[in-house]
Amino acid sequence: xxxxxxxxxxxxxxxxxxKFLISELPKVRGLLDxxxxxxxxxxxxxxxxxxxxxxxxxxxxxxxxNESAIRAASAVELLHTYSLVHDDLPxxxxxxxxRGELTVHKKYGEAMAILCGDALLTLSFNWxxxxxxxxETSIKLIRILSDASGYSGMVGGQYIDMYPDEMPFxxxxxxxxxxxxxxxxxxxxxxxxxxxxxxxxxxxxxxxxKNFGLELGLSFQMIDDxxxxxxxxxxxxxxxxxxxxxxxxxxxxxxGLDKAKVMAGESIQKAINMVKDLPHPYLVxxxxxxxxxxS
Amino acid sequence: xxxxxxxxxxxxxxxxxxKFLISELPKVRGLLDxxxxxxxxxxxxxxxxxxxxxxxxxxxxxxxxNESAIRAASAVELLHTYSLVHDDLPxxxxxxxxRGELTVHKKYGEAMAILCGDALLTLSFNWxxxxxxxxETSIKLIRILSDASGYSGMVGGQYIDMYPDEMPFxxxxxxxxxxxxxxxxxxxxxxxxxxxxxxxxxxxxxxxxKNFGLELGLSFQMIDDxxxxxxxxxxxxxxxxxxxxxxxxxxxxxxGLDKAKVMAGESIQKAINMVKDLPHPYLVxxxxxxxxxxS
Numbered sequence: 032x033x034x035x036x037x038x039x040x041x042x043x044x045x046x047x048x049x050k051f052l053i054s055e056l057p058k059v060r061g062l063l064d065x066x067x068x069x070x071x072x073x074x075x076x077x078x079x080x081x082x083x084x085x086x087x088x089x090x091x092x093x094x095x096x097n098e099s100a101i102r103a104a105s106a107v108e109l110l111h112t113y114s115l116v117h118d119d120l121p122x123x124x125x126x127x128x129x130r131g132e133l134t135v136h137k138k139y140g141e142a143m144a145i146l147c148g149d150a151l152l153t154l155s156f157n158w159x160x161x162x163x164x165x166x167e168t169s170i171k172l173i174r175i176l177s178d179a180s181g182y183s184g185m186v187g188g189q190y191i192d193m194y195p196d197e198m199p200f201x202x203x204x205x206x207x208x209x210x211x212x213x214x215x216x217x218x219x220x221x222x223x224x225x226x227x228x229x230x231x232x233x234x235x236x237x238x239x240x241k242n243f244g245l246e247l248g249l250s251f252q253m254i255d256d257x258x259x260x261x262x263x264x265x266x267x268x269x270x271x272x273x274x275x276x277x278x279x280x281x282x283x284x285x286x287g288l289d290k291a292k293v294m295a296g297e298s299i300q301k302a303i304n305m306v307k308d309l310p311h312p313y314l315v316x317x318x319x320x321x322x323x324x325x326s
Numbered sequence: 327x328x329x330x331x332x333x334x335x336x337x338x339x340x341x342x343x344x345k346f347l348i349s350e351l352p353k354v355r356g357l358l359d360x361x362x363x364x365x366x367x368x369x370x371x372x373x374x375x376x377x378x379x380x381x382x383x384x385x386x387x388x389x390x391x392n393e394s395a396i397r398a399a400s401a402v403e404l405l406h407t408y409s410l411v412h413d414d415l416p417x418x419x420x421x422x423x424x425r426g427e428l429t430v431h432k433k434y435g436e437a438m439a440i441l442c443g444d445a446l447l448t449l450s451f452n453w454x455x456x457x458x459x460x461x462e463t464s465i466k467l468i469r470i471l472s473d474a475s476g477y478s479g480m481v482g483g484q485y486i487d488m489y490p491d492e493m494p495f496x497x498x499x500x501x502x503x504x505x506x507x508x509x510x511x512x513x514x515x516x517x518x519x520x521x522x523x524x525x526x527x528x529x530x531x532x533x534x535x536k537n538f539g540l541e542l543g544l545s546f547q548m549i550d551d552x553x554x555x556x557x558x559x560x561x562x563x564x565x566x567x568x569x570x571x572x573x574x575x576x577x578x579x580x581x582g583l584d585k586a587k588v589m590a591g592e593s594i595q596k597a598i599n600m601v602k603d604l605p606h607p608y609l610v611x612x613x614x615x616x617x618x619x620x621s
Contacts, residue, residue, distance in 0.1 A: 057477055061494050066477055066485040117444060122436035141417035145440065146485050149412060150477040152444065156451040157472035166461040173468060177452035182352055182361055182445040190361040190441050199356050 037316040044084045047096075049075070051105045055158070069139045069147040070154075074112045077130035082218060083108045084317075085247075086226035089240045092311050094230030099164045103172055103229050106158040107222045110180055113151035114218075116144050118189060124273070164229070172225050179221035188214025195280050207280050208249075215255070216248025223247075239305070246302040247318065253295035254324060256281035260288060262325060296322060332611040339379045342391075344370070346400045350453070364434045364442040365449075369407050372425035377517040378403045379612075380542075384521030384535045387606050394459045395524050398467055401453040402517045405475055408446035409513075411439050413484060459524070467520050474516035483509025490575050502575050503544075510550075511543030518542075534600070541597040542613065548590035549619060551576035555583060557620060591617060 035043070052074055057067045083104035090100040119126040119134040120141060127137050136144035159172045178184060191198055191210045200206035223244030227237045259274045260283050274281045282291040299322040306314050330338075347369055352362045378399035385395040414421040414429040415436065422432050431439035454467045473479060486493055486505045495501035518539030522532045555578050573579075577586040594617040601609050 063477060063482045063485060064494070065489060065492050066482060070477065113444075117440055120440065122440060142488050143485075145412055145415060145417060146481050146488075148444070149408075149447065150481045152447055153472050153476035153481065156468060157476060160465050160468040160472060166465045170455050170461045170464050173451060173455040177448050177455060181448035181452060182358060182365060186441050186445045186448065187358045187361060190358060190438075193437050193441075194360060197360050199359070 037313055037320055040313045041079075041084065041317070044087055045080045047087070047101060048080045048083045048105055048108060051101050052108065055102070055105065056154075065139070065143070066146060066150065069135060069143050070150055072138065073116050073135050073147055073151065074109065076132045078108070078112070080108060081251075081321075082111050082222040085219065085244065086222040086229075088311055088314055088317070089223050089226030089232075090230045092230070092309055092314075093227050093232035093236060099161075099168075100226070100229050102158055102161055102163060103225055104222070106155045106172075107176065107218070107225065109151045109155040109158065110176060111218060113148040113155070114180070114185055114189070116148040116151070120144055123189070123193065126273070168229055168231070171228050175221050175224050175228065179217040184213055184217040184221075185215075188212070188217070192279065203280060203285055207282065207285055210280065211249055211252040211282075212245065215252040216245045219248030219251060220244035243302060243305045246298060246305060247321070250295055250298040250302055250318075251321060253282045253291060253298060254321065256283050257288065257291055257295060258325070259283070332608055332615055335608045336374075336379065336612070339382055340375045342382070342396060343375045343378045343400055343403060346396050347403065350397070350400065351449075360434070360438070361441060361445065364430060364438050365445055367433065368411050368430050368442055368446065369404065371427045373403070373407070375403060376546075376616075377406050377513060380514065380539065381517040381521035381524075383606055383609055383612070384518050384527075385525045387525070387604055387609075388522050388527035388531060389525030394456075394463075395521070397453055397456055397458060398520055398524050399517070401450045401467075402471065402513070402520065404446045404450040404453065405471060406513060408443040408450070409475070409480055409484070411443040411446070415439055418484070418488065463524055463526070466523050470516050470519050470523065474512040479508055479512040479516075480510075483507070483512070487574065498575060498580055502577065502580055505575065506544055506547040506577075507540065510547040511540045514543030514546060515539035538597060538600045541593060541600060542616070545590055545593040545597055545613075546616060548577045548586060548593060549616065551578050552583065552586055552590060553620070554578070 056071050056074060057063075059067050059071075086104035086107055087096055087100060090096050090104075094100075115129060116135045118124050119129055120136055126134050128134060132138075134144070135147055139147070155176070156173055159176065160169055164172070180186065188210050191206070192214055195206070198206040198209075200209060220241050221244070224237055224241040227240040232240070256274065259281070273279075274284060282294060286294065299318055303315055303318045306318070351366050351369060352358075354362050354366075381399035381402055382391055382395060385391050385399075410424060411430045413419050414424055415431055421429050423429060427433075429439075430442055434442070450471070451468055454471065455464055459467070475481065483505050486501070487509055490501070493501040493504075495504060515536050516539070519532055519536040522535040527535070554576070577589060581589065594613055598610055598613045601613070
């Protein structure tokens, strides 16, 4: 495994996830066609599959990747996709492009985008309750993912992001860290924790995976804030400059571009230090690569 | 138990559910306040709690109602509430009133309504994965509820209802039955099936509960169609006459009011026949009561 490049490794992992998604998502076959087409469109149009890949990596570290591990990782991607579909809605971030393609509501209409997101979210928990996965493990995965993505996680983060004036934090710095932790980092954290959980890693290692995911997720969001300023629409595949336009609180608007870059570098380094001794040939490389991403 | 009236029985059961919801829903305590307020508003403003009550009834038939049974039944109500919040959105059915109160988006805004629904849906599965419930049972409940409420269930039904021209059915009659089955009856069915499952009823009894719930849910939706025409806004607590206004396919628009009433009566009778021999003092009465409901 260590003889291929990081790029090849990521491509293989992405293929594994994509193959599963394409085969396991409901298929257009005469009933509910447009809804299913919309679900497939939203999931299949792209994405780096970073969250499910992190999940698979932690399964590789502590065990073997089998069908259950791939299913669980793919469920994280379904959940991530639903959040993008709903976040892009006119009442939310109002984005027209995502991954270089029209957003779901631009292509299929607003009602369809709402329903598509609802269906993906529900399907995510449906997949996690699949009989392939041991009941005890399955329940743990559902608990981890629902904790990370509900009101006290991703949805809560999106809420504070939408209504910054409602923030109870004393400083903007503290508020921003909380937005990013809830909105982005908790799902990264859940992905890593789920990967270790499905491999039945010792509890302390599962907690370590969880903590690492949180730090990596924070770095990811810092870099996202930076890319919104320095990248191009072509490279990023979505509208850029929206944070400033929508007067969003981001690492760049709060600290300025230079300081944000330094902070992102420090956060990535912290994440790397947490996993540099783990037996995986690509995890540290993936972190380094993320620090240098342009899309 | 058999000495109290049906009304008293339903009131007791509703209190049990309401008490659980009020105590277990997240509380406003300085973080995420408005989101949590919105979630509590949407759930607590009312409703007859019919779905969770059906769930408790089937637990009573085959076992004892404990904290787990109440939690599972309440999770069904969370899921039902999310569906109302999203269905009321301007891009969907565009309703201003629900249960006599302003709908969530009218009171808190559209973004908040989307997030509130997402949070309730996620919380529903979170509650079902609670450690109080045995893992094997928990997984079954999650599978039942996610099957009934996702693309091939409630969300799918809402989709066909929104886009009737996409229906693949040869006749309108067949299409209508499918809309109502998916949109309404499957969740009733899941509620009954979950109640029997948590009581660890024999498989054939669980299937019977499921089939009964489907029939009862169909009757419920037929009556809903009728009430949209013959009831008043005050009695129903929501806008009336909307089906005709929005040119919806309903039992009344398709068959006319008189025939729709006859069909609803026949459907309720069919449901009653399915449970008249079950050892529960209120289930048949509840069905009869439903046939005569005015709200």
